[in-house]
Amino acid sequence: MDEVIGSLSPELDGKVIIDVTNRIDTNDPGKVLDGSSMSEHIQKKAPKAHVVKAFNYAFASRMAEPKVNGTRLDGFVAGDDESAKQKALQFVESIGFRPIDAGPLAMARSLEGMGLLNVLLQIQNNWPWQSGWKLTGPTGDKE
Template sequence: MNTTQRVKRLYMSTISIIGSGGMAAAIGGLSVKAGHTVEVISRDTVKARALAEQIGQGATTGSFRAVPAGDIVILAVPYLAVLDVVKQYSEALAGKILVDITNPVATDYTSFVTPDDSSGAQEIASIAPADAQVVKAFNTLFSHVLAAGPTEGHPLDVFIAGDNGQAKTRVSAFIESLGLRPMDTGPLFMARTLEHACLLSLGLITHSIKHSKFSIGVSLLG
């Protein structure tokens, strides 16, 4: 049994995804392939049901603002909506691991809508229940690249940041179970740096690569 298989066996769980867009579909699709149970939640119940049907393999839908079934909750909504979502859920998110995948990029695509000394993840943590743990992850990957998964010789790196070691271990194990490579960047304040990677990607698309079929990752030498 290889490392990925061991991780899958140890960490099979229910993953709740709040959102119904491209990233929700990509993470949900990889999750069911890895053997996880997926719960899709959205304000729009029609979209939630459609995504659950698209994901298949027993994916279910949950009620918006009810306690999510999963211990890991993926916040797969745009940043401009995520703070309102977290506020509406309030104590229903108590004790959960909240995975923030957002990028709080302003409309000029060169700055952020968050305070200069903060990040999207830190803003979420400031309003989440005290015993919820926020982990930044997945924000440096395009949804279509993530959905396609890694190719031979080209792993997909998922950079993470968070203040709670146990939460990061759980999220790292989840990421590994999807066949991806978690890369811990440190405490939650590093989320700001990860969000800058979104601006880096936008700059590459505009000035050099000219398309979005790429991922930012680490090449390990030697």
């Protein structure tokens, strides 16, 4: 990833990058890594780009149908650039997720943890890789 981002860095200046990756230890995928998120790492490699984190917590099967039993799943977006974050939130909503502003790019660490937890739960419980995230309670949304 470093080589790709590094070589493209000048072309990425001013562009919005939606990072959908999760930072994992390929030798031990269940291990939670300390330190920064992949999004923060990309931002350092392409400092003039506008990096936002989204979609890393949802499986591909949920991208095509981001609802479970008629309820929209939540689409969390984290980023430091407000304009880039708004574009990502609009995109999240356009494909059917309920958009939620998760705060600054540092929150990508938590979103990556959510992605890892979802994967580990699938493996541990032999689930069908169809789950997603939904906050419930008084979130202010009627869905």
